[in-house]
Amino acid sequence: MPRVFCAEALAPGERRLGGEAARHLQVLRLQPGNALTLFDGHGGEWAARVTRMGRSEVTVDVEAHAAVEREAARALHLIVGMPANERMDWLVEKATELGVAGIQPVITQRSVLRLEGERAAKRLARWQAIAAAACEQCGRNRLPRMAAPLPLEAALRSGPAGRRVLLSPQPGGRPVREAAGPAPVVSLLLGPEGGLTPQEEGAALALGFVPAHLGVRVLRSETAALAAAAQLADY
Known part of the structure; x- marks a missing residue:
């Protein structure tokens, strides 16, 4: 499943992604309905789903947060x-x-x-x-x-x-x-x-x-x- 970094803090609900995040999803040729994972660098990751693919923006529905960490022990x-x-x-x-x-x-x-x-x-x-x-x-x-x-x-x-x-x-x-x-x-x-x-x-x-x-x-x-x-x- 694609993983995409979002520079702004995430929360449940609809979110428009621009910049590098949108370009990444466009390169992957995702379509409405496709699932993906988002993370904002503050810990954990978010399940999400594409709802609209535009030329410069991608709209996603941000769903559940999972407190998943994969950091090193030290x-x-x-x-x-x-x-x-x-x-x-x-x-x-x-x-x-x-x-x-x-x-x-x-x-x-x-x-x-x-x-x-x-x-x-x-x-x-x-x-x-x-x-x-x-x-x-x-x-x-x-x-x-x-x-x-x-x-x-x-x-x-x-x-x-x-x-x-x-x-x-x-x-x-x-x-x-x-x-x-x-x-x-x-x-x-x-x-x-x-x-x-x-x-x-x-x-x-x-x-x-x-x-x-x-x-x-x-x-x-x-x-x-x-x-x-x-x-x-x-x-």
């Missing part, structure tokens, strides 16, 4: 030096599927991708749309928190309380699952292409981050983020 927040080109898009999509609770892109000394102002706002909107589409596909009813890019120093001093882990190829760290332990909330920091500088890693350690590794091989930043997410989200 709230994992990625603080990630943005990889260049389309790799950040891919990271957002796959991290959402793996159950990551939040993604904070950061700008570091070795970052290739640097976003500010209007460019940053447009890219953030793109990432939010990618996360919503990934939730439609994987069954999540809550979107991960997708934050605007920040300088690394600002990101290190913000974020949720909980265990803080620095993923680094430098010797001395523990395996990432061991470093995270059983903490219900974990923030995981990793650098972009080229990694973090020694000074940046030192600043993270001074703020309570615990060094960790994924093994003997050096992975690309987006691969490392997803490998760690697969280990940590459903601990």
Whole structure:
């Protein structure tokens, strides 16, 4: 059954869907009477049925709410030096599927991708749309928190309380699952292409981050983020 994200809060009754939600249903060629599932990111999902297909809008009848959750056991927040080109898009999509609770892109000394102002706002909107589409596909009813890019120093001093882990190829760290332990909330920091500088890693350690590794091989930043997410989200 098709699943569609609705950016506005849902309630029983008739609802007109526009924008991406309407385009999604039009691409699927749904017809009046067809059933679908809607979710608004506030938890649970809604049974619905198409009542009218228009050119720019789709009208649906929103029916019963089901308190269904498919979130990971642990709230994992990625603080990630943005990889260049389309790799950040891919990271957002796959991290959402793996159950990551939040993604904070950061700008570091070795970052290739640097976003500010209007460019940053447009890219953030793109990432939010990618996360919503990934939730439609994987069954999540809550979107991960997708934050605007920040300088690394600002990101290190913000974020949720909980265990803080620095993923680094430098010797001395523990395996990432061991470093995270059983903490219900974990923030995981990793650098972009080229990694973090020694000074940046030192600043993270001074703020309570615990060094960790994924093994003997050096992975690309987006691969490392997803490998760690697969280990940590459903601990």
